[in-house]
Amino acid sequence: MNGKIYGDGAFRRESLQGSTIENTYAGALSFMRRRYTRDLTGVDVVVSGVPLDLATTFRPGARLGPAAIRAASVQLAELNLFPWGFDPFDDLAVIDYGDCWFDAHQPWTIRETIKQHALDIITNSNAKMLTFGGDHFITYPLLQAH
Template identity: 50%
Template sequence: MSVANADLPLYGELGMTFMQWPQVTNLERSDAEVVVTGVPFDLATSGRPGARLGPAAIRQASANLIWEGARWPWSFALDDYLAVEDSGNLLFKHGEPQTLVDNLEAHIGSIVSSGKKALTFGGDHFITLPVLRAYAKKYGPVALVHVDAHTDTYSGGSRYDHGTIFHHAVQEGLVDHEHSIQLGIRTSYTVEGHPFEVLDAAWINDHGPTATLERIRARVGDKPIYVSFDIDGLDPAFAPGTGTPVVAGLTVDCALKLIRGLQGLDLIGMDVVEVAPAYDNAEITALAGATLALEFLYVLAATTHSLGVHK
C-alpha cells in the first residue's frame, strides 16, 4: 500500500490483532483469504464522537472469543478452513479527511485486487464510502445488505458525513440499489423515491429472522454482496457504546441469525462501524461487534466448504 501524507496514526499501535490472528507484513505475499483493517476515524460524526477507538475495542473484545475453538453453533473450527490476517490500522493524516479517503480506497483496492476479501472495523460509517469505491472498481455496482438505525441516504450533509454515504454511493453507481436492502431502520427518511428496500426494526422484530432472510435473499439474488453493519442497528440494551443510539432495535441473537443466514450467497466483504467504547458498558458493544464479524467469517468458510451448524 502506498500511503500519501500519513502520520503515525493516533491510537494506531496494534496491541493485539483480531482473534490473535497473524499480522500482515506484506500484503502482496500474504496467503490470507480475508484481511482485517482498522480505521480509527470519527471526524464525520454528527453526534457523539469516539468511534476512532472502535477498532482497538473490537480487537480487544475478540479475546473473549478465542478460547472457543469451534464456535457454537458451527460444526468446525474456523482456522481449519479460512486464512485470516490483520493488517493493523490504516495510516492517514489526522485532521485531513481526504487522506483517509485516498488511503482507505487504495488499501482496500490492494486487498480486493489480490483476490482477497476485506473485513473492516470503523471508525464512523463514513469509512464505508471509500471501501465501496474500491469494491466497485472490481465488481461494478454491488448489492448492499445494510444494518442500521438510520438509512444514511441524506443528501444535505457536508462533504465528509456519516449520514450521507449511501446517497453518494447510489449517485456514484457503487451499489446496485435495486438489489440492495436496509435492515433495522427506525429513524425518519423520505420514503417516496427511496432507492433501497427497507425492513424497519419493528417489522423484523415482529416477523423474525427467517422471514427477514427470505426478503433479503429475494432482493439480492446472485449479486456480489457487501455487508455494512452499523452497531446502532442493535438496540442500545445490547450496544450502548455508539454515537447515535436509537431504542427499539434488533437483538444480538436476531442479528447473528441474519448474518448466519447469508450462507451460500456471494459475500465479498463486510464492515462493522460506529463502535464507540467511551459509551460502552462492560465491553458489550465491542463484544457484539467482534462476534458479528467472526460470524461473518464463519459464513464465508461454511459457504466455500459446504459446512454447517450442529443440529
Template identity: 40%
Template structure:
C-alpha cells in the same frame, strides 16, 4: 483477481499455551498479515471518526473491538463452521488515516483497501465511523461492479449533506448510489428506526435504490420473515455487508455515537448474519463502536461477535 483458498491456514494462538488475555491484541488472536504468505480475508482497522455528527470516539473502535475479540473461540457451534480453519484470516493492522481532512482520509482508506485486496483478498474493516463505507465501496465496485449493499443500521445514511459537507457518516450510501457503486435492485437497509427529518427521507432513499426492513417490522412479522425478505432482495449478486453497531438496541450496544431506542437484540442481528452463508460476500465493515460510551465492553463484545459471524459466512466449505 481471486485465488484458491490457502491450503493450510494459520489459526489463532492456542489459548492452552498463551492465555487469551496475554499477547498482542490482534483480532481473535489471529496471525498478523505480515506473518502469513497471503490471506483469504484480511481484518483491517480504519481508526477515523472525523465524519461524525454527534458523539465522537469511533476512532478508538478498532482497538476496543480487538481487545474484546480475545475471548472468541475458533468454532462456530451454530453454523458448524471453523472460519479460521476454512480460510486464512489475518489481521492487517490499522490503515494510516488523516484525522484532519475528510477528503484525504477517504483517499487514504481507498488506497489502503486497494493495496490489501490487489490479490483477491477480501476485507473485513473495523471502524471508525460510517464515512469509511464510501471508499470501501469504491474499491469493491472497481473489482466486482455495482454490489448489493446489505446495511444494518438505525439510520438510512442516505442524506445529502450535513452543514454543506457531502461526505460524512450520514451520507455514504447516497454518494455510493450516485456514483453507481451499488445495485439499486438488490440493496437493503435492516433495522431502521427513530425519527427522521421528513417523509422525503424515505422517498429519497427508495429513489437511491434501497429497500427497508425496519426494526418494528422485525418485531411485528418475526425474524424468519425478515430473513426471507433479506435473502430474496440480495439474490445471487455480490454482496457488501455494512454493520453500524447502532442497529442494536442501546441495551446491547450503548457505546456508539447516535443511539436510537427500539433496536434489534444481539441475538436477532447474529441470526440474520448467519443466514448469509450462501451469499456471495465480497467485503464487509463493522462501524461506529465508540469506546468512551461503552460499559463493560458490551458494545465491543457485540461487535466482535458480529465480525465472527461475518467471517463464518465468508468461509468456503471444506
C-alpha cells in the same frame, strides 16, 4: 511443553490457519488472535481497521472501534470449540492487516487514503476484506475501491 507455540500468536503464529489457546487477559490484541502481517500471500480474508470518527455528531469515539473489536474478539479466540461446532480458521487463512493510517489533520486526504488502503489489499491478493470502523464515512471509499 509439546512443541506448540503459546502466547502472542499475533506475532508468533507460524500458520495462517488453525487456532491456538491464549489467555484472554494477556498478549497482543489482534482480531481473533490472527497474525499481524501485511504479507498477502495465501490469504483468504484480510481484517483491517479504519479508526475514524470525524463524520460523527455528538458521539466521538468511533475511532476506538477497531481496537475495541480486536480486544473483544480475544474472548472468542480462547474458545477451543466455536459455538457453531467448527473452527473457521481450519479452512480460512485470515490475517490482521492492522489499521489504515491517515492524517486526521488533513481531512481532504482521508477519502483517497482509505480508498488506496483497500485497493492495495484488493489488487495485491484474492482475499476478501473485513473492515472495522470508525464512523459511517468509511463506507464510501471502501465501496469505491471494491
